[in-house]
Amino acid sequence: MTHSLRIPDLTIPARPSPVGPGDAGDPALNDVDVIRVRGDARLAGAVHVVGAKNSALKLMAAALLAPGRSLITNVPRITDIAIMGEVLRRLGCGVRFGPDDPVDPMVAHGGVERSRSVLIDVPERPGAEADYDLVRRLRASICVLGPLLARRGYVRVAHPGGDAIGSRGLDMHIAGLARMGAEISGEHGFVIAEAPDGLHGADILLDFPSVGATENLVMAAVLARGATTIDNAAREPEIVDICTMLNNMGARIEGAGTSTLHIVGVPELRPVRHATVGDRIVAGTWAFAAAMTRGDVTVTGLDPAYLEVALDKLVAAGGLVETRGDAFRVRMDDRPRAVDVVTLPYPGFATDLLPMAIGLAAVSEGGSLITENIFDGRFMFANEMMRLGAEIRTDGHHALVCGRERLSGAPVRATDIRAGAGLIIAGLCADGLTEVSHVHHVDRGYPDFVADLRALGVEVERGTAPEEPDLAI
Ligand code: EPU
Numbered sequence: 001m002t003h004s005l006r007i008p009d010l011t012i013p014a015r016p017s018p019v020g021p022g023d024a025g026d027p028a029l030n031d032v033d034v035i036r037v038r039g040d041a042r043l044a045g046a047v048h049v050v051g052a053k054n055s056a057l058k059l060m061a062a063a064l065l066a067p068g069r070s071l072i073t074n075v076p077r078i079t080d081i082a083i084m085g086e087v088l089r090r091l092g093c094g095v096r097f098g099p100d101d102p103v104d105p106m107v108a109h110g111g112v113e114r115s116r117s118v119l120i121d122v123p124e125r126p127g128a129e130a131d132y133d134l135v136r137r138l139r140a141s142i143c144v145l146g147p148l149l150a151r152r153g154y155v156r157v158a159h160p161g162g163d164a165i166g167s168r169g170l171d172m173h174i175a176g177l178a179r180m181g182a183e184i185s186g187e188h189g190f191v192i193a194e195a196p197d198g199l200h201g202a203d204i205l206l207d208f209p210s211v212g213a214t215e216n217l218v219m220a221a222v223l224a225r226g227a228t229t230i231d232n233a234a235r236e237p238e239i240v241d242i243c244t245m246l247n248n249m250g251a252r253i254e255g256a257g258t259s260t261l262h263i264v265g266v267p268e269l270r271p272v273r274h275a276t277v278g279d280r281i282v283a284g285t286w287a288f289a290a291a292m293t294r295g296d297v298t299v300t301g302l303d304p305a306y307l308e309v310a311l312d313k314l315v316a317a318g319g320l321v322e323t324r325g326d327a328f329r330v331r332m333d334d335r336p337r338a339v340d341v342v343t344l345p346y347p348g349f350a351t352d353l354l355p356m357a358i359g360l361a362a363v364s365e366g367g368s369l370i371t372e373n374i375f376d377g378r379f380m381f382a383n384e385m386m387r388l389g390a391e392i393r394t395d396g397h398h399a400l401v402c403g404r405e406r407l408s409g410a411p412v413r414a415t416d417i418r419a420g421a422g423l424i425i426a427g428l429c430a431d432g433l434t435e436v437s438h439v440h441h442v443d444r445g446y447p448d449f450v451a452d453l454r455a456l457g458v459e460v461e462r463g464t465a466p467e468e469p470d471l472a473i
């Protein structure tokens with residue numbers, strides 16, 4: 001996509017360093033990646049969304065279930081996928097990234113490649129260990145637990161621990177696998193699961209519709225002896241995607257997209273070719289950005305039904321939303337009206353769009369009550385939003401946001417993928433420049449975010465800035 005905007009020099013004068021150049025090893029000299037945006041922006045145009053990170057990662061793990069070569073297309077070109085490729089390589093798989101098929105329409109219009117295909121060649125006997133070095137970089141590598149236990153009867157995966165959005169339990173993964181006959185233990189920071197005689201089917205009731213636990217248990221159950229029922233299963237489009245891929249590999253799963261999954265185990269699966277479902281969180285990010293900047297954006301690449309609750313919120317805020325096939329358009333002509341948001345498992349409002357909902361509330365007319373029900377640390381980034389002038393009070397899992405006409409550009413720090421994207425979008429509604437640092441987080445989930453922003457008319461630049469040591473107590 002082309003545009004005629006001239007990108008002025010957004011370079012922010014270098015900050016004086018407290019130490020001289022050459023003091024190698026001083027944290028002040030470690031540069032961090034930053035994205036700078038000029039505020040008072042209005043997003044207009046079209047953007048195509050490629051495959052979902054949170055599906056592609058699990059589809060790559062699911063390939064482990066069948067020896068031979070599986071091909072997954074519409075895989076986003078992001079850091080997390082590269083790390084997952086490394087996880088699979090260390091398990092003995094051949095992993096080759098190539099051009100996507102079909103090619104991302106943005107590439108056809110002269111843009112950079114944002115999606116790829118990945119060919120995964122799985123050996124007869126894959127490895128059974130994922131070490132901390134990789135798991136700490138990619139929490140989702142825990143999703144090799146189910147497929148490796150099913151294939152090898154033994155698996156040792158580093159415990160991922162919590163992260164910047166809160167504590168991230170594994171109890172439901174573990175309890176479900178134990179019901180299927182696995183013996184689970186933990187030592188030296190690893191989760192070890194053993195089922196030397198193979199797994200058997202079981203009736204499993206999840207305490208909460210956990211996405212990761214549902215995926216791990218489905219991947220374990222497809223090769224188990226007998227039938228498994230998972231009640232209170234997650235219903236996300238990414239769950240439907242992995243079940244579709246597994247069924248095309250020869251699995252017998254019924255009920256994908258509902259709260260009850262019935263799985264009849266089969267002795268073996270075959271490799272497959274599968275296209276990843278579109279990324280509803282990236283699409284939702286653009287939808288909120290359009291509304292916040294009183295813009296007009298068309299998003300293609302996914303079924304808008306996956307964003308129904310989020311798009312309804314934008315209508316309640318005064319936006320015009322049109323949906324058609326695999327596309328939707330969001331237009332906002334006036335200042336948005338405040339709306340309350342409650343995050344819930346799908347089909348509820350996605351927790352990964354919470355930073356965007358706070359951004360919208362921060363520039364809306366009136367007060368919004370935002371309630372987070374999935375992650376206990378999701379509001380941690382609110383302090384950074386407040387540096388942009390947002391009026392936010394948090395109490396437990398609630399945030400009260402009083403909207404103001406404009407935010408005020410400032411240097412802020414991305415703490416996780418979605419917070420980073422939310423801060424960049426909020427910067428579009430601020431006076432002056434906003435510099436978001438530590439944007440490697442954003443690279444984990446948004447393929448070429450800067451190019452997409454630019455295509456939609458934003459004055460944006462990517463660069464580096466010296467990391468200041470954080471000395472505050
Ligand atoms: N939980 C437990 N015990 C478990 C499993 C989960 O207590 O055994 C808790 C978690 O601690 C959390 C809640 O249940 O509080 C939800 O966890 P869930 O398992 O549903 O989430 P996840 O599989 O760890 C995925 C996405 C997240 C997304 C959530 C919710 C991936 C790789 N990650 O995480 O995406 O927020 O589902 O939709 O699929 C992101 O992309 O930025 C991201 C964080």
